[in-house]
Amino acid sequence: MIRVIALRELQRLFLAPTGWGLLALVQLLLAWLFAGLLEEYQAVLPRLALLPQAPGVTERVVMPLFASATLLLLALVPLLSMRLVSEERRAQTLVLLTSAPLSSTQIILGKYLGLLGTLGIVLLLLALMPLSLLLGGTLDFGLLISGLLGLALLLAAFGALGLWLSCLTPHPALAAGGGFVLLLLFWIMDQAGGGGVLSYLSLQGHYRHFLEGRPHSSDLVYFALFITTFLLFAVRRLEAERWQP
Numbered sequence: 234m235i236r237v238i239a240l241r242e243l244q245r246l247f248l249a250p251t252g253w254g255l256l257a258l259v260q261l262l263l264a265w266l267f268a269g270l271l272e273e274y275q276a277v278l279p280r281l282a283l284l285p286q287a288p289g290v291t292e293r294v295v296m297p298l299f300a301s302a303t304l305l306l307l308a309l310v311p312l313l314s315m316r317l318v319s320e321e322r323r324a325q326t327l328v329l330l331t332s333a334p335l336s337s338t339q340i341i342l343g344k345y346l347g348l349l350g351t352l353g354i355v356l357l358l359l360a361l362m363p364l365s366l367l368l369g370g371t372l373d374f375g376l377l378i379s380g381l382l383g384l385a386l387l388l389a390a391f392g393a394l395g396l397w398l399s400c401l402t403p404h405p406a407l408a409a410g411g412g413f414v415l416l417l418l419f420w421i422m423d424q425a426g427g428g429g430v431l432s433y434l435s436l437q438g439h440y441r442h443f444l445e446g447r448p449h450s451s452d453l454v455y456f457a458l459f460i461t462t463f464l465l466f467a468v469r470r471l472e473a474e475r476w477q478p
Contacts, residue, residue, distance in 0.1 A: 234335055234339055234343065235342050235343040235346065236343070236346075237343070238335075238339070238340060238342075238343025238344060238346075239343045239344070239346035239347040239350060240347070241343075242317065242343070242344055242347025242348065242351075243347050243350050243351060245316075246313065246347075246351050252313070252351075255309060255312055255313065256351075256354070256355065259305055259306070259309050259355065260355075260358055260359075262305055263302055263305065263358075263359055263362065264362065266298055266301050266302070267294070267298050267362045270293070270294045270297055271294055271366075273293075274290060274293045274294050289371070289372075289373060290366055290370055290372065291363070291372050291373040291376050291377055292373070294363070294366070295363040295366075295376075295377060295380065296376065296444045298359075298362065298363070299359075299380045299383075299384055299444060300444055302359060302384070303384070303387060303420075303437075303440065306355070306384075306387070306391065307413065307416050307417065307420060308413060309355070310352065310388065310392055310395050310412070310416070311391075311395045311398070311408070311409040311411075311412030311413045311416065312409050313352070313392075313395070314391075314392055314395030314396050314398075314412065315395065315398075315399055315406070315408040315409035315412065316399065316405045316408075317344045317347075317396050317399045318344065318396070318399040318400045318467075318471070319399045319400075319401075319402055319403050319404060319405045319407075319408050320405055322403040323403045323404070323405070337471040337472040340471060341396065341400075341464060341467045341471060342464075344396060345393065345396055345464060345467075348392045348395075348396065349388075349392060352388040352389075352391075352392060353385075355388070356381070356384060356385055356388060359384070363377060373446075375446060376446040379443050379444075379446045379447075379448060380443055380444055380446075382443060382448070383443020383444060383448065383452075384443075386440075386443075386453075386456040387436065387440050387456075389456070390436060390456055390459045390460055390463075391412075391416055393459065393460045393462075393463035393464050394412060394415060394416060394419075394459075394463045395408070395412040395416075396463070396467050397463045397464070397466045397467040397470070398411045398412045399412075399467075400466075400467045400471055401470060416436070419434065419435065419436045420435070420437050421435070421437065422434050422435040422436075422438075423435030423437060423438040433455070436459075439451075439452040439455050
């Protein structure tokens with residue numbers, strides 16, 4: 234049943250013109266960033282050739298692309314996740330879904346996996362950009378895989394928080410706005426200073442280690458806890474609504 238719900242969510246996204254429009258716009262902006270970074274790299278290439286250990290195209294183009302992509306994706310994911318539950322509630326189909334012989338966990342996981350399928354397409358299309366550089370050069374595959382893994386975990390974290398917010402309100406626009414604000418807060422948290430807990434809670438701080446090619450086990454634990462926590466929040470919220478008189 235989880236697979237059925239996930240496939241249903243994927244179909245709902247791609248049957249709506251807004252879904253296609255959002256994905257096309259993001260890919261257009263990412264391609265524009267990629268072209269700009271590549272042009273800048275080609276301009277400084279003669280000077281880099283004189284350095285004994287010059288950074289390659291992966292460090293100068295691909296990792297900055299992944300770093301810049303996060304701000305676009307931070308805005309995209311709430312727009313994709315905002316309707317997952319709130320639209321069901323507004324259309325009064327959530328009652329039918331919760332009255333089916335499905336647990337709240339199955340419903341949430343199905344919707345989450347459907348969202349991850351969409352985000353996986355975004356990630357795949359983004360990965361094709363640096364891979365196209367293999368036609369005329371080489372890449373640092375270790376660094377590339379590290380960056381893609383970090384970006385995949387980041388998207389999964391964005392999606393979990395967005396799904397939880399979609400469970401809180403019947404208004405998709407409110408879920409999208411709240412998701413953007415909260416994700417931005419988690420993103421810039423380590424810039425508030427003070428270190429300690431704030432630094433650990435920052436999404437950006439953990440993601441940065443993947444872009445540098447040196448992820449720590451604590452980064453993997455952080456993303457696992459972040460995703461699990463917000464999925465549990467979503468399950469609890471749906472379960473509470475299910476038992477309301």
